[in-house]
Amino acid sequence: MNKTNCIPAERRFTIMQFNERFPDDDACLDWLMEKRYPGGIATCSYCRVERKHHRIASKKAYACDYCGTYISPMAGTIFEKSSTSLRLWFYAMYLMASTRCGVSAKQVQRETGVTYKTAWRMFKQIRSMLKDDETGLGGPDSHGVEMDETYFGGVRRGVKGKPGAGDKKKTAIVGIVERQGRIRAMTAHDTKSATLLGMVKTHILPDTTVFTDEYQPYDGISHMKNGYTHKRIKHSEKIYVIGDIHTNSIEGFWSLLKGGIRGVYHSVGKSYLQSYLDEYTFRYNRRNVNKPMFTCFLEQVIEKAE
Known part of the structure; x- marks a missing residue:
């Protein structure tokens, strides 16, 4: 179709x-x-007051109908x-x-x-x-947020049970998505505890339920002072859903992102990857508009x- x-x-x-x-x-x-x-009304830089402006046929500009000063x-x-x-x-x-x-x-x-x-x-x-904009995600009245990390670029598998981890050819990406809401995806230098917990504090509102997999650097979420509730799913044991505990929303976004970039752009350099993430999150955040x-x-x- x-x-x-x-x-x-x-x-x-x-x-x-x-x-x-x-x-x-x-x-x-x-x-x-x-x-x-609207209506061609703009503050004239010379008159210092709002004036009607009219199109100048020979230029990509409009002129104040009182003094003729241009505005573009x-x-x-x-x-x-x-x-x-x-x-x-x-x-x-x-x-x-x-x-x-x-x-x-x-x-x-x-x-x-x-x-x-x-x-x-x-x-x-x-x-x-x-x-x-980077307003906080989640909150006590939300359905919770899912957080996960992935890696982009190269083909060599990583170490420590995470594909891409420790591979300098790959770029780490961290995603945080509100269930039934917005998403934020960011490149990161690494996926160590200090980095991930710093993102939790920066991007997730207090008193939010945070859903992750069992990746060790997430261990500190439940001990943070912002009242987070931390729920985890054990992907290593081939368990993907237990009641409302899963990371299917963010996993679905990763699939869309990687499939789209590889299918349309084939490859993206590290220095430009964030701008592509911004494009995909922009679309995702307006999927119901x-x-x-x-x-x-x-x-x-x-x-x-x-």
Whole structure:
């Protein structure tokens, strides 16, 4: 089955809709202006008061209707100072948002005619704005959070019973997911106790039930001062679910992440891995939002504008 067909109708944004809504650079610029400055009302940098601004046909800017001072809706966004067509930026975001696992820069190169270097740079900039806020996960009224670690890169198995552990060719990734809620995934230098417990304290709210496997560095969770309840499942004994004790949610995310990256991007360097994690967690955290993912991407442009 085509994965696109699994997307509810209210979350689809077809290519016909895209072409109708954003036929050219002017349409994209007008959308950006309206979202940042509704009705064209913005504070004029010269008048120091809110004024109506009108489009300047020969420029990617709008002028104060009193003094003529320019304002650009692209200022402070990922589009600022870019020589690439604004519509191509929008189309690149559309392509990224139209599948569960994203698309490669090579595909954008083929579909738009830009160089691979330009396509890769655009994707890097788009991913830079997909990082979610870092408010605490869980809490006493939540269904609890699951925490787990995995490793990415290379093929050699690790040591001490954890595939990848101790392998310098692999990058450690730590994930924390609210059951029926949000997720956070982060690269880590290691998965030692100090590192993992530090992440618990930083990212998990007090009085939360934390579900993990039997990995020894998690031992200290129940002794922390934030009132955590720690429940564990023994994967080493081939036990994966006991009542509500499991880590199936985070394991499912790992499967989606690794399958997507290997299937679409094939490999990712350590220095860029976090930006790919941000893209996948951004999608995951909006899996139940009843609007197109492309709309979520566009809204993030406004959210992250300086």
